[in-house]
Amino acid sequence: MKIVMLGAPGAGKGTQAKKIAAKYGIPHISTGDIFRANLKAQTELGMKAKEYMDKGLLVPDSLTLELIMDRFKNDDCKNGYVLDGFPRTIPQAEALTEALKNNNDSLDYAIDVDVPDDFIIDRMAGRRACLDCGGTFHVVFNAPKQEGICDLCGGKLVLRNDDKPETVKLRLNVYHEQTQPLIDYYKGQKLLKSVDGTKNVDEVFDSILQILA
């Protein structure tokens, strides 16, 4: 099964993608997580990506595509994957369609986690991320057992640099300009499914399971 998660930053794509990945035994591939891992390891890619990420801008398509196409070569992608945060622009979506077509393959679903902008600021301000394992929590809606500590790996939880309110507003603009057009793109391909992302985590997951069933 090959799934693309769509939605604004903070809509809950990552939270749901992890649950889908666990349930179906397919990898959760987050370009944001890969960029952050590179940043942490201070690779050249990480340093380049940081310039854009910290400003709330998208990393250029060429760099992003190189990274994701390489990731697809990994053995674990044989039975599919759930993509979170990729594609984020029309050229990225077209490149993905093309790459799949070259293998006589295609996506199964593009799931839009629909959340209005006024919810997003709260979700982002309360998001706490583990930079060791990519785990995400929320101080109110999904609190870790012990404050500031990742339930999954014991790593330290942080407020991401780009989750500060002033950057979040910018990222929302970038989303509306560059990523929201993907909703129509996938509607045109008859792959689009929408879920109400304002409900709680389990309710959103239930709606997704109904789509995938």
Ligand code: ADP
């Ligand atoms: P969120 O989970 O809040 O949507 P991500 O972790 O997916 O954020 O992405 C964080 C940042 O990484 C983005 O703001 C952008 O700078 C960069 N990024 C991640 N994925 C992509 C992509 N597909 N294309 C361009 N930039 C990306």
Ligand code: ADP
């Ligand atoms: P995205 O990957 O779309 O950027 P995340 O999955 O990281 O979004 O979720 C953003 C924040 O909102 C996190 O702190 C997460 O714990 C929280 N969150 C996710 N889904 C929900 C939900 N349905 N209701 C309330 N909070 C949520």
Ligand code: ZN
């Ligand atoms: Zn962790």
